[in-house]
Amino acid sequence: MQNKTNRRHCRPFTLIEIMIVVVIIAMLAALVGPNIIKSFDKAKVNSTKAQLVNLKNAVQQFYMDLSAYPNSLQDLITNPGNDKWNGPYIEAKTIPVDGWGNEFQYAVPGSDGMAFDLFSYGADNASGGTGYNEDISCWN
16 A cells, blocks of 8 residues: 555656756856857966967077077977987877867078977968967967
8 A cells, every 4th residue: 555655756857857957957058168169268378378478588598508499399309410409398199289189380590580480380380360260379
């Protein structure tokens, strides 16, 4: 007898109750989702800026040792054939990439009278852009 009364009190959820819960979860996701995506993009920009600072310092250390800038970023890891080379100048075994997984751009001599240019094209991996697509330079 007691088993039947327990069954009456434990009724399953109705379709309406389930739909209300799904709608509430969807509304919360719509409110929170864009903020999470923005924070991921901001973290990629900050990571890229930090990598640029590290690479810029490595290039400058390379210059202090060899009195010449590296021809490519790979020269920071492997000796380009110079006896004065005192590297590797970065701890990584490979050249780091920007926050979006793209290679950093490096040019010697640089533009605007700079000795070298070191930058990332941003999220779109193309020159120019605004917001997260904006180019990020080691000189900014």
